[in-house]
Structures are given as C-alpha cells and as structure tokens.
Amino acid sequence: MYTQALNQRDAAPAATPEDAAALARFQARIDADERIEPNDWMPAAYRRTLVRQISQHAHSEIIGMQPEGNWITRAPSLRRKAALLAKVQDEGGHGLYLYAAAETLGVSREELSAQLLSGAAKYSSIFNYPTLSWADIGAIGWLVDGAAIMNQIPLCRCSYGPYARAMIRVCKEESFHQRQGYELMLALSRGTAEQKAMAQDALNRWWWPCLMMFGPPDSESQHSDQSMRWGIKRFSNDALRQKFVDATVPQGHFLGLSFPDPALRYDAEAGHWRFGAIDWAEFRRVLAGDGPCNRQRLETRRRAEAEGAWVREAALAHAAKRRARAATPPLAAE
Amino acid sequence: MTTITLAEPPRVLHALRLADTTLVLGHRLSEWTGQAPMLEEELALANMGLDLIGQARALYTHAAALDGQGRTEDDLAYFRDAPQYRNLLLAEQPNGDFAQTMLRQFLYAAFALPFWNAMAASADAVLAAIAAKAEKEMAYHQRHSAAWVVRLGDGTAESHARLRAALDALWPFTGEMFEVDEAERGLIAQGIAIDPAALRPAWEASIARVFAEATLPLPAAGRWMQSGGHHGRHGEHLGHLLAVMQSLPRAYPDARW
Numbered sequence: 155m156y157t158q159a160l161n162q163r164d165a166a167p168a169a170t171p172e173d174a175a176a177l178a179r180f181q182a183r184i185d186a187d188e189r190i191e192p193n194d195w196m197p198a199a200y201r202r203t204l205v206r207q208i209s210q211h212a213h214s215e216i217i218g219m220q221p222e223g224n225w226i227t228r229a230p231s232l233r234r235k236a237a238l239l240a241k242v243q244d245e246g247g248h249g250l251y252l253y254a255a256a257e258t259l260g261v262s263r264e265e266l267s268a269q270l271l272s273g274a275a276k277y278s279s280i281f282n283y284p285t286l287s288w289a290d291i292g293a294i295g296w297l298v299d300g301a302a303i304m305n306q307i308p309l310c311r312c313s314y315g316p317y318a319r320a321m322i323r324v325c326k327e328e329s330f331h332q333r334q335g336y337e338l339m340l341a342l343s344r345g346t347a348e349q350k351a352m353a354q355d356a357l358n359r360w361w362w363p364c365l366m367m368f369g370p371p372d373s374e375s376q377h378s379d380q381s382m383r384w385g386i387k388r389f390s391n392d393a394l395r396q397k398f399v400d401a402t403v404p405q406g407h408f409l410g411l412s413f414p415d416p417a418l419r420y421d422a423e424a425g426h427w428r429f430g431a432i433d434w435a436e437f438r439r440v441l442a443g444d445g446p447c448n449r450q451r452l453e454t455r456r457r458a459e460a461e462g463a464w465v466r467e468a469a470l471a472h473a474a475k476r477r478a479r480a481a482t483p484p485l486a487a488e
Numbered sequence: 489m490t491t492i493t494l495a496e497p498p499r500v501l502h503a504l505r506l507a508d509t510t511l512v513l514g515h516r517l518s519e520w521t522g523q524a525p526m527l528e529e530e531l532a533l534a535n536m537g538l539d540l541i542g543q544a545r546a547l548y549t550h551a552a553a554l555d556g557q558g559r560t561e562d563d564l565a566y567f568r569d570a571p572q573y574r575n576l577l578l579a580e581q582p583n584g585d586f587a588q589t590m591l592r593q594f595l596y597a598a599f600a601l602p603f604w605n606a607m608a609a610s611a612d613a614v615l616a617a618i619a620a621k622a623e624k625e626m627a628y629h630q631r632h633s634a635a636w637v638v639r640l641g642d643g644t645a646e647s648h649a650r651l652r653a654a655l656d657a658l659w660p661f662t663g664e665m666f667e668v669d670e671a672e673r674g675l676i677a678q679g680i681a682i683d684p685a686a687l688r689p690a691w692e693a694s695i696a697r698v699f700a701e702a703t704l705p706l707p708a709a710g711r712w713m714q715s716g717g718h719h720g721r722h723g724e725h726l727g728h729l730l731a732v733m734q735s736l737p738r739a740y741p742d743a744r745w
Contacts, residue, residue, distance in 0.1 A: 216527070223521035230736035230745040231562045232511075232545045236538055239518050243534035250527050288736055288745075346743050454522065462525025464650070465586045468643025475642060 184385045189315035192258040200384055204314050205259050207386065209266045212252035214278040215245045216270070217451050221285040222294060230288060237334055238291060244327045251324065255316040271456050279437060280367050282445030289342050289349075289356035295335015297357075297364040297402065299328050304398045305368065313385030336405065343409040350410070357406060358414040365429070366437040368395040374434075396426055403427045490741065492559070492567045498671040500554045501574065502681055503615070504564070505718050507547035508575035511565060512726070513596060514540030515733055516583055525586055532632055536593065539625040546618045553614075566737040570720070570727045577717040578661040580726040587640050587647065588654035594633035595658060598694040599665045601626040602687045611679035634698045641702025651704060663713025665691075 176195055183190065190196055219242050226242065229235035253263040269275035280298055285291065306328065309321040342353040369375060369391040381387035389397075406413055417430030440448070494500060517537035524530040548561035578596055583589045604626055607619035640647040666684045668676070675681035699706055716722065737743070 219522045219530075226518045226521050227515065227732050228735055230566075230740075230743075232541060232548070232565055234745055235518070236541050236545070239521070239534055239538055239541070242521055243531055243538070246527055246530045246534070250531070253527075341745060345745075346740065348740055349743050458523045458525070461523070462586065464644070464646050465525035465529075465640070468647030469639050471647075472639040472643040 181383070184313050184383070187311075187385075188313075189318060190313050191315045199380075200386075201259050203381065203384070203386060204317065205256055205261050205266075208252055208256040208259070208317055209261070209269070210276055210278075212249045212256060212266065213270045213275055214281065215249035215252065217277045217281045217455065218298075219245050219249075220451055220454055221281055221283070221447070222291060224285045225288060225291050228288070229291075234291075234338070241295070241331050241334065244331065248324050248327070251320050252317075255320045258316045267459070271452070271459060273443070273452060276441065278367060279440045279445065280363050281451060282440050282448045283359070283363050284447050286359070287352045287356060289339070289352035290360070292335050292338030292342060292353065293356035293360040295331050296339050296405070297335075297360050298367070299332040299335060300402060301364050301367045301398050303328050303332060304394045304401075308388035308394075309386075311385075311388065339409055339411075343411060353409065354411050357411050361414050362432065362436075363440075365395055365399070365432055366434075366440075368392075368398065370434065370437070371432075399427045399429055400425075490567070491569055492563060493572055494555055494557075494564070494568070496671075497554075498675050499612070499680065500551055501671050502675055503547055503551035503554060505574040505576075507544050507551055507564070508573045509579045509717075510540045510547060511544035512573070512575045512729065513579035513592075514538070514544060515729060516579065516581075517589070517593075519583055520589065529586075533589075536629050536632070539622075539629070543618065543622050543625070546614075546621075550614045550618070562737065566734045570722055570730055572720060573717075573722065573726060573730070574720060575717050575722075575726075576661070576664055577714055577723060578658065578664065580717070580722060580729060581658060581661060582725055584654060584657070585650055586636075587650040588657065590633050590636040590640065591651060591654045592658055593629060594637050594698065595662055595695075596665075597626050597630035597633055598698075599662075599684075599687060599691050601630050602690045603682070603684065606682040606687065609679075610682070615680065630694070634694075637698050637704070638702045641699070641704040648703070651702070655704065655707065659707045660712060660714045664715050664717060667715065667718065669718065 177197060180190075180195065180197060180200075190200075222238065222242050222245070226235065226238050229238050253266060256266060257263060266275065270277070280301075285294070303325060306321050306325050310318055310325055312318040312321065339353055339356075342349040372378065372390045372392045375391050378387055378390060403413065403418065415430045417428070419428055420426075421428050439445070443449075494504070496504065514537045517533050517540065520533045520537075521530070524533055544565070545561050548564045552559045552561060552564055576596075578592060581588075581592055583592075601623065604619040604623040608616050608623060610616040610619060637651065640651045642648070666688050668683060668685060672681050676683050696706060714723075736745070
C-alpha cells in the first residue's frame with residue numbers, strides 16, 4: 155500500500171553532477187521497460203526516491219499490524235481469529251520482504267527502523283485511525299487493502315526489479331485479504347441489526363480516510379512526473395482514486411450499506427461514480443502527526459523496540475560466543 | 489446461547505483438555521502481535537499461535553461430535569466459563585517477557601512433541617489424524633523455542649537472569665502435564681489416550697539437554713507442583729483471558745460472525 159511517499163519532496167542535497175550519457179542510457183532502459191537491478195548504475199535521486207517509497211511502504215505494513223492486531227484477542231469465532239492472526243502475520247511478512255528490497259539499495263533495516271521510531275519517516279496516514287469495533291477489521295480488509303491493491307498492482311511493473319518482484323507476492327496476499335474483509339462485511343450486513351449497524355459505522359469512519367490513501371489531488375502532487383518518467387509510478391493519484399471508487403461503490407451497495415457522501419452519484423455518460431470534496435486539511439493534519447492515533451502507534455512501536463533490546467543483545471552475545479568457541483577448539487580435542 | 493456446561497464423559501473430557509490447552513496457549517501467543525523483539529519473531533510467534541489455534545479447532549470439533557448435542561467449536565470455546573475450562577495451568581500463564589514466553593513454549597513443546605507422536609497411534613482415528621499433524625508442528629515449536637532458551641541462557645547476564653526468573657515462575661506448572669486421573673485411565677486401557685507419565689523420561693532428557701547448553705541449572709527434584717487445570721481449578725489469569733476472548737459472542741449471543 156501506501157505510496158504517499160511519492161508526494162513528498164526529495165529533500166536530499168543536490169546530487170553531484172551525473173554523467174549525462176549514463177543518465178540517458180538509464181532512461182533508455184526504463185523506456186524500453188527493462189528492470190533495473192541492485193548492481194546496475196542508477197541516478198542518486200532514483201535510489202533515494204525508491205528507498206523512501208519502499209521503506210515507507212514497509213513501515214506502513216509494520217504500523218498497520220497495530221490497528222488490526224487490536225482485535226486478534228477478541229475475534230468472535232475461532233475461524234476469524236485464525237484468519238486475522240494469519241493476516242496480520244502476512245503484513246509483518248510484507249514488512250520484512252520490503253525492508254529486504256530496500257536493503258538492496260544500500261540502506262540497512264536498522265537505519266530504516268530508526269527513521270520510523272524517530273518520526274523522521276512517514277507511513278500511510280490510514281493507520282492513524284482507530285479500530286473501534288469488530289466491523290473495522292472487515293472494513294480495513296475490504297477498503298484499506300482494496301485501496302492498497304489499486305496502488306500496488308501497477309507497482310508489480312515498477313522499473314526497480316526487487317520492488318516489482320516483492321509487489322507480485324504482496325499483491326496476491328492483499329487480494330486475498332481484501333476478499334476476506336469483504337466476506338466479513340457480508341456476514342455482518344446479513345446479520346443482526348446490531349451487526350449491520352456496526353458495519354455501517356465502520357464504513358462511515360473508514361471511507362474518507364481510504365480515499366485519502368491515494369495521496370493529494372494531481373493538481374498538488376508535484377513529484378509524480380519524475381516518478382512516472384522513472385517507471386516507479388504508472389497512474390496518477392486521481393486516476394487510481396477514481397478506479398477505487400468505481401470498483402468499491404457497487405460492492406458497498408451490494409452489502410446494503412450507504413456511503414457517507416451525499417454528493418456520491420453515478421455519472422452514466424462518463425461511466426464513473428462522482429464523489430464529494432475530500433477534506434485535504436484533515437489529510438495534511440494526520441500526515442503531519444495530528445491524527446487520532448499517531449502518538450499511540452509510534453509509542454507502541456518504540457516500546458516494543460525498547461523492550462526487545464535485551465533479547466537482540468542476548469542473541470548477538472550468544473552468536474559471538476559460538477563463533478569464539480568454534481575458533482578455539484577445546485583442549486581435550488587436541 | 490448462554491453459558492454452557494457440558495456433560496463430560498471421559499472421551500469428551502479428554503478432547504476438551506487437549507482443545508483448551510492448545511487454544512489458551514495459542515491465544516497467549518497471539519497476544520504478542522506487534523510487540524515482538526524483532527520482526528522475525530513476530531512471524532514465528534504468530535506461526536506457533538496459528539498452529540495451536542488450528543489444533544484447538546480440530547479438537548473442539550471432535551469434542552462437539554463426541555458430545556453429540558449439535559454444538560460447534562465456537563460454542564465450546566466461547567460459551568464455557570473458566571471453571572469449565574480444562575487446560576493445563578502452564579498454558580494460561582501470562583506471557584511475561586520474551587524469556588518467559590519462550591520457556592513456557594519450550595516446556596510445553598518438549599512434552600507435546602512426544603505426546604502427539606504417541607497419540608498418532610490412538611484407537612480414535614480422528615485424534616490420530618490430529619496428532620499426526622500436530623506432531624510435525626510441535627517439532628518446529630520445540631526447535632524454535634529450544635534455540636531461544638539456549639540463546640537467552642547463554643547470552644548476556646541480563647538474559648540469563650530473566651530466563652532463570654522465568655524458570656522459577658513456570659517450573660511448578662510442569663508436573664501437571666504427567667498427571668493421569670480415573671477418567672483417562674480407562675481411555676488409556678482402550679488405546680484412545682496415551683499414558684503421559686510414560687513421556688516423562690523423554691521430556692526430562694530434552695530439558696536436561698537444552699538446559700545444559702543454555703547453562704541453566706535444572707530445578708531440584710521433588711519441588712512442589714501446582715495442579716488443577718484439568719479439573720477446572722485455575723489461577724487468576726484465565727478469567728481475564730476468557731473475558732477478553734469471549735467478549736463479543738457473549739455480548740451478541742444471537743449473532744453469527
């Protein structure tokens with residue numbers, strides 16, 4: 155999910171002048187739809203953009219474990235409990251996979267993790283909203299993972315090989331999660347009046363933040379052009395957002411739920427669902443740190459990191475002891 | 489649906505004991521989500537939790553079939569109170585720190601691996617099939633948790649101290665695994681259950697081997713052991729675990745999820 159990074163300005167200092175011929179060869183490879191691999195030459199800004207995007211994606215997976223993890227111990231059936239635990243485990247796996255893809259660009263997982271913990275790195279704004287009822291688990295699967303898939307399917311053809319290959323696997327799993335989430339919503343919307351109310355409330359709360367997941371409108375997204383030229387981004391924010399709305403609105407109606415948007419209407423001529431104005435002030439505020447759960451999410455991550463320090467130290471100390479013992483055969487063996 | 493209390497003829501009771509132990513331990517592991525000391529362990533803890541919850545589902549389904557009242561796995565998991573739970577006390581012990589969780593997993597897995605290995609020959613074909621799958625899973629749990637017991641025991645002074653504290657806390661709950669009561673004696677005679685007391689030498693050998701590598705002293709023999717989980721006499725922790733786990737189905741008893 156979670157390519158909001160593309161909408162941030164590349165803040166690194168101006169790169170040293172690069173060989174114009176090398177740049178031209180690089181662009182020609184991208185234009186020929188070739189994959190760039192870790193040992194290939196690449197412009198410094200391309201590398202930085204990818205590190206930022208892939209690590210933000212990884213951080214989003216890791217932080218995203220929290221809102222869903224919030225309901226694992228309260229899942230209302232054993233089948234749902236196993237499915238949710240497996241899903242959250244998948245998110246952790248995606249994080250691991252994506253950190254590994256970022257490492258091929260010359261940064262370590264520790265550095266990236268430190269950036270997340272210090273607040274320097276961003277993650278998707280969507281995970282700063284709370285999961286308040288069991289229906290939120292369905293809504294996240296259906297809507298958040300649905301939005302993620304819209305963003306990520308094009309990334310399977312991203313110009314950077316390790317990222318593109320990671321996304322193929324990630325997308326398969328996300329697509330499964332999305333269907334699982336929808337099936338959960340279906341069970342609720344076909345259930346008791348209380349369950350249906352739960353489902354409606356979840357849709358009301360998650361709908362607008364999900365539309366924000368695609369990032370600011372094209373008119374304000376200044377960095378898309380370069381990312382498109384580099385084959386990192388394939389479709390504009392607004393195009394993906396519209397695609398998501400078009401796919402999702404009929405699904406919601408099938409559930410018998412309504413969308414919290416009085417302006418939502420079908421434009422038969424264009425074949426699109428038209429939606430109301432997104433509150434971009436909220437988006438910017440949450441991204442800047444003032445969402446319902448921003449502090450809580452980071453605090454939880456920092457605490458887990460701090461409380462696990464002694465475990466990681468012990469593992470390193472033990473490995474060092476083993477190496478030392480292997481290097482020094484016991485006297486009895488001589 | 490309100491709170492249920494099952495009639496517990498020996499076969500139902502036996503299946504419930506196994507189901508409750510695996511569910512409660514699996515639930516405990518799932519409580520780690522998002523809190524693990526490293527991402528790899530996040531995945532490993534979830535893996536082990538999923539294995540145990542999977543075992544529990546098959547065992548509850550079997551218990552419900554033996555009970556013959558048309559109940560489901562979820563009825564048994566979500567609508568029995570703590571005094572009706574038949575799990576080992578070891579399983580319900582809180583996660584504590586990573587040392588306590590991994591040691592708890594090791595103490596259980598070192599028992600469960602030979603247990604399911606023997607149960608694969610059960611005269612109850614369903615239990616035998618569950619055992620064949622569980623045995624493979626527990627081999628991984630034992631390997632993984634033993635590796636951590638060794639790392640933590642023979643790691644830093646802090647990790648060693650934490651592991652010793654965990655051992656002190658958990659050891660009194662290990663004796664219960666080998667207890668046999670009248671209900672199970674009959675099943676052992678029929679070849680449906682196995683005699684857990686017979687597994688003690690294998691369990692002690694695993695413990696001795698791993699503790700030696702972990703530079704962890706073996707607790708003195710003959711220490712007083714806690715007991716009662718198999719009969720519904722639990723510690724204070726289980727009630728809280730169930731209060732959380734059962735909250736939704738209890739609040740909306742007519743709902744299907």
